[in-house]
Amino acid sequence: MQFLIKNIIREAISDVLEKMIDTPFEFEVKNAPPQFGDFASNVALVGSRFFKKSPRQLAEQIAGELCVNPIFDSVSIDGPGFLNFKVSNDVLLRVVRSILNGDYKVSRDENRSVKVQFEYGSANPTGPFTVGHGRQLVIGDVLSRVFKELGFSVIREMYINDAGRQIKLLGRSLWIRYNQQLGVEELQIPQDGYHGEYLVEIAGRLIDLHGERYKNKWDDKIERLFCNFAVENIMAGMRSDLEQLNCQFDVYFSEKSLISDGTVDGVLKELFNKGLTYEKDGAIWLRVSSFVDDADKVLIRSDGSYTYFLTDIAYHYNKYKRGFHRVYDIWGSDHHGHVSRMVAAMKALGIPDDFLNIILHQFVTLKREGETVKMSTRAGSFVPLKNLVQEVGPDAARYFFAMIDPNTHMVFDIDLAKKQSADNPVYYVQYAHARICSLFRQAKEKGLTFEIGKNLDLLQNPLEKRVMKRLDSFDDALNDVVRTLSPNKLCLYLEGLAYDFHSFYTKCLVINPSEPELSNARLSLARATEIVLSKGLSILGISAPERM
RNA sequence: GCGCCAGUAGCUCAAUGGAUAGAGCGUCGGACUUCGGAUCCGAUGGUUGCGGGUUCAAGUCCUGCCUGGCGCGCCA
Known part of the structure; x- marks a missing residue:
């Protein structure tokens, strides 16, 4: 069951609009800046041209209909015509209840039939993984876990270039x-x-x-x-x-196998039959330029050997034949020249445009004691992944690689990653989890008998509401990861949840034997937070410690 | 020369075309005779690299520059 409050609000607005106009249009519902309320919608701003009314006039009309709905405590109009909502406590509590009951699910049934594949960490098996590979492995691993969580059927695959x-x-x-x-x-x-x-x-x-x-x-x-x-x-x-590094793959795919099982020859034949290849200077070329704005490329060298390009085409042909609806290849930015050629090859084979999706990530720079160390595999100045992970630990390594948008150049601060303090976001999030576990230990020691899920309606404090709203956004955060293909959205979410919880904890005494009902309610909120924190950390592949 | 990515606070980074561009760290100042101070609260900090354009609205889209990274192979 999904209790995404924004969806409830969206439906309420849609119901009102249906009565007013025939043509539906897109609008958004998102968290409002705190001074305006809980949630906000731009429906009147984007709708004004359909109604030929000023945004504020339209907003007033919609607000007039919405304010009778019991899910809202108040509906107001601010700024150029934003609708701002304060939702009733009852709606907020639905989120907590459903998390505690275990029926809060982020997976979508419609995703279940979508078969996707992630290919990452693919490297020549000619030397150990470098720090740069670490970034790619974590991006791929976390994206796979998020897709899986949302219900997609996911295969994680590494391509082994064992033939060249x-x-x-x-x-x-x-x-x-x-x-x-x-x-x-x-x-x-x-x-x-x-x-x-x-x-x-x-x-x-x-x-x-x-x-x-x-x-x-x-x-x-x-x-x-x-x-x-x-x-x-x-x-x-x-x-x-x-x-x-806590990365697992479902399949290790050998490049050599594509040659021995005839896939490469089959692809060559198909391209030849379509008239998309030609011979020049003793080599066989693919007409890349017929499909994209790029030069033609060699498939078979004049000495008869196959290029990486050719076997990679065969590999993707194989993926397509295996029935994946979408594949995601994660490459370092040094491979971006390969993108348009592969796009051309997919078109040449008649594979749909949305099949191949390529996620490029920028390079990693290491920083130690304020000094930056640039690394390049080709220049031979790379740091083995193993050394980094041994030094900072798998949790910090994974968190740091996941917390930066793949498109952004990344500075990995080794000293920060090793620091066990608030500067270090991974400890900040883990600490919130450990703190909650400690609460339950304390409650037990003090002989407090509590009942999870009871007296929830006593949660009235703004700091408690803020935690509940954040809990409700977990679904948003995961969908943001899928939409943007950046795992950092999940890190940001967890840091926000940890922050909201720490604030609540500091201001609101959770365990108070003289107020057992309120303790019930607050321990329940803590439990719900714990559940989401530990879920989020597990998707990041990071431990959720009970003590630190 | 051409292409891709980036440029946002001193640093590391956020921000579906939406409201006064936000966090953390740093700096300064506060908070435990109650649950973990690895925490919290407050202050400080900005011409979003520069110039044009598109529109009700631009950090975000278009365009021309500047700076940095990465490519431009019968390497992968």
Whole structure:
């Protein structure tokens, strides 16, 4: 059951409008600035042109009808013609009741049949995750959880680029590390190879397993072995990073499998049959420019190998065939050049425009002791995700990555994330939860017998009402996340709820043995807050501690 | 040169085309002989990068600049 007060108000307004005019029009109901009331609507402002009346005149007419409705304590007109409402306590209490009863649900039945897929964290398995990947993983993970919460059927998927030339370079780099450790001095990793320390470690493991068997020996079979060994070991590290960050995937999708199962060839054939490919300079090209304002791109190189572009088209073709209604790809902003090409490819294959949705996120800058450290994978100056998560903890890492709009450049302040004080928003929200748990411990210790859900009508204080209104907006917050594809809306909401609760708590004594009825009511409000806080934190993948 | 993203308080960030642009931190000043002071209350702080335009209304939309990030490969 959903008791979104704004919906109740919207319906009340619509009922009035229906009697006045035939053509419905869009208007909004939102929280009002506190000096004006609880909720506000711009219905008279946007409606004035349909009625050929001034906004204020129309507002007065609508208000005249609405004020008899018992859900309102008052209806007033302010400013250019805003309708401002104070809602009755009874309406506010419905929210608390339904949360306490467990029938407050944000999921929508109509979402249940919508199959969506999130693809994120996709990386070459050629090195460990970086801090930049961390941002992407958390954005994807939280968005997936929010979509799931709203009832969508969601698959979380990581694409493993295990087929390209990068992998061959990786295998070769590993083989050279292996030989170096066995005393072969003259071999050096090529400039564009992989120089990271992690390959030295993996080479050591290879020696433990196979001894000197592959020293100075190199053929296709050995190459495959070294490639596979490197990929498997790096993937194992990535999986442990994911676990540490509390990220789970439903599917790990191998690029190689698209080649071996014929998907790539099938897509090539389809594009060829449609006349959308051509040969030039010994390579096969896709007519990207026929669909979008971008240059044509190579699908098959002159040496016969497949480009990343081609296999990615095949991957998305595969997604489409799997029956997803929408897919969301989350990429770093350095991939934005890939967007229009993929859009073109989808059009070329006749896949609907709304199928592929791409969420680009900007880069992360680390800040430590006031110094900013810019990171770039290509320049080799990256900080492994593992180190960051170990330093600040998974809760702070996740919260920080989630709390910034993906479109905004992000400064990750390591010192702030480690700080256990009010400066740190993750502790601020968690503290509200711990504080509520403490209330119930206290009540028990003091031998107070209380009954959740009883005497709710005693909740009359403005600070109590503010908490109730905020509880009602949880649904709004989650829908905002879906609408804007930014998890930070949920963080902002939880900070607001924590703030409202702390204010209430400071001003209103919750546990008071001399007023058991009022204690019943306030403990009930605290319980409802606890339920929403812990739900919100769990969607963020963050713990809701009972003590801190 | 072309394209994408951003530019809002000292700092980090909010704000469906709506009311006097808001929070937190910082700074200054207050609040526990009752439930966790990891909290609360108040003050301070703005020409929303700059100039035009669209309209009842622009931080938001259009346009021209400026600054920063990222791209512009038979890399991924």
